[in-house]
Amino acid sequence: MLVKHSSSTVLRRQQFLVRTLCGSRTHLPKLIRATMSSKSEAADAESVLRTVTPSLDPKRHKGQAGKIAVIGGCREYTGAPYFAAISALKIGADLSHVFCTKDAAPVIKSYSPELIVHPVLEESYTISQFSEEEKRKVEDKVIGEVDKWMERFDCLVIGPGLGRDPFLLECVSKIMLLAKKSNVPFVVDGDGLFLVTNSIDLVKSYPLAVLTPNVNEYKRLVQKVLNCEVDEENAGDQLRSLAKQIGGVTILRKGKTDLISNGEIVSIYGSPRRCGGQGDILSGGVAVFLSWAQQLKSDPERNFSPSESPAILGCIAASGLLRKAAALAFTKHKRSTLTSDIIECLGESLEDICPAS
Ligand SMILES: NC(=O)C1=CN([C@@H]2O[C@H](COP(=O)(O)OP(=O)(O)OC[C@H]3O[C@@H](n4cnc5c(N)ncnc54)[C@H](O)[C@@H]3O)[C@@H](O)[C@H]2O)[C@@H](O)CC1
Ligand SMILES: Nc1ncnc2c1ncn2[C@@H]1O[C@H](COP(=O)(O)OP(=O)(O)OP(=O)(O)O)[C@@H](O)[C@H]1O
Numbered sequence: 001m002l003v004k005h006s007s008s009t010v011l012r013r014q015q016f017l018v019r020t021l022c023g024s025r026t027h028l029p030k031l032i033r034a035t036m037s038s039k040s041e042a043a044d045a046e047s048v049l050r051t052v053t054p055s056l057d058p059k060r061h062k063g064q065a066g067k068i069a070v071i072g073g074c075r076e077y078t079g080a081p082y083f084a085a086i087s088a089l090k091i092g093a094d095l096s097h098v099f100c101t102k103d104a105a106p107v108i109k110s111y112s113p114e115l116i117v118h119p120v121l122e123e124s125y126t127i128s129q130f131s132e133e134e135k136r137k138v139e140d141k142v143i144g145e146v147d148k149w150m151e152r153f154d155c156l157v158i159g160p161g162l163g164r165d166p167f168l169l170e171c172v173s174k175i176m177l178l179a180k181k182s183n184v185p186f187v188v189d190g191d192g193l194f195l196v197t198n199s200i201d202l203v204k205s206y207p208l209a210v211l212t213p214n215v216n217e218y219k220r221l222v223q224k225v226l227n228c229e230v231d232e233e234n235a236g237d238q239l240r241s242l243a244k245q246i247g248g249v250t251i252l253r254k255g256k257t258d259l260i261s262n263g264e265i266v267s268i269y270g271s272p273r274r275c276g277g278q279g280d281i282l283s284g285g286v287a288v289f290l291s292w293a294q295q296l297k298s299d300p301e302r303n304f305s306p307s308e309s310p311a312i313l314g315c316i317a318a319s320g321l322l323r324k325a326a327a328l329a330f331t332k333h334k335r336s337t338l339t340s341d342i343i344e345c346l347g348e349s350l351e352d353i354c355p356a357s
């Protein structure tokens with residue numbers, strides 16, 4: 001489905017792509033052609049997808065296409081971290097880890113042998129009999145288990161199916177500090193947003209943080225940070241000022257159309273099915289495309305220096321791909337479309353935009 005836009009919107013989109021791609025001798029002509037010819041939003045998201053997706057070069061070794069870690073998964077929720085982690089692999093990352101509670105680990109492992117699952121997080125009920133000192137030791141152990149892996153990850157996804165246990169969230173706060181210390185980008189979603197909304201300093205002024213709130217999570221963020229209600233009339237301005245107030249983090253506000261804090265809108269494709277888990281696919285996708293965009297920026301051979309950040313490019317690419325896969329899954333399964341059906345369509349949807357060979 002192509003969306004019609006006013007000429008000023010089309011112009012803004014063309015300016016965005018030119019801005020994004022300036023400095024790229026390798027990609028500029030092809031991408032500008034794509035935007036000029038279709039003058040559509042599909043060209044924007046698809047051009048970004050084509051730009052950031054790396055070719056399948058036989059010289060590359062395992063890990064170079066991305067190492068992602070999801071911090072999430074507890075007694076209640078095992079689907080959400082699985083959806084985020086498996087989506088990262090299905091899009092093209094090489095390795096996908098999950099750091100979850102001990103209860104959730106065997107369940108998540110049983111969904112897929114592809115995932116590397118670490119049963120390290122603890123909830124309050126497992127340590128309720130412990131003294132304060134013993135609790136501190138458990139916390140140090142949890143942090144240590146994640147820390148020894150941290151430098152290897154290209155991006156974390158913090159929050160899908162994390163739950164809201166206070167002890168567990170305290171440990172995750174420390175994991176965020178570790179990620180910041182190591183300059184590892186992270187996507188915050190689900191219960192990670194509950195944590196961050198109540199402790200905004202955890203992400204404040206960290207340029208490598210991406211927040212992906214749904215309608216409820218966004219409402220709580222706006223109330224807490226801007227001290228007002230969501231203003232649909234001035235949605236773009238409000239989103240920009242929210243991101244500014246949090247010190248320049250990137251925000252992807254999910255909904256009927258996905259709004260990104262630099263002013264971009266992704267409303268192509270999409271599906272009328274609202275089954276749970278689609279946001280989890282998106283968070284895994286943002287992590288992969290952000291990593292690829294960051295790689296692209298630092299690869300001297302590709303000579304690419306877009307003015308838009310990897311975080312913004314990651315959001316546009318992931319949103320476009322998820323919505324395309326959701327639309328494709330809906331054509332096949334109609335009312336019975338489930339999140340796993342959408343995940344099965346990720347490969348075909350990406351292939352349609354950037355063929356593997
Ligand atoms: N299979 C799973 O394990 C899943 C677990 N999930 C996890 O569940 C936890 C809570 O996430 P939720 O998304 O439920 O939390 P929210 O606080 O976003 O949603 C709570 C409730 O709000 C209502 N709601 C949702 N969208 C709405 C809308 N557009 N307008 C009005 N009301 C709306 C729904 O009835 C929902 O139960 C997170 O950790 C999340 O990651 C979800 O990701 C879904 C899949
Ligand atoms: N009304 C809608 N019409 C079309 N697409 C939508 C609509 N609402 C959300 N989406 C798409 O679904 C994706 C997930 O958004 P959603 O609001 O379902 O997230 P979520 O509530 O966090 O999901 P999850 O169940 O995984 O927690 C968005 O990125 C968006 O592209």
Ligand SMILES: [Mg+2]
Nearest residue numbers: 190214279280
């Ligand atoms: Mg969610």
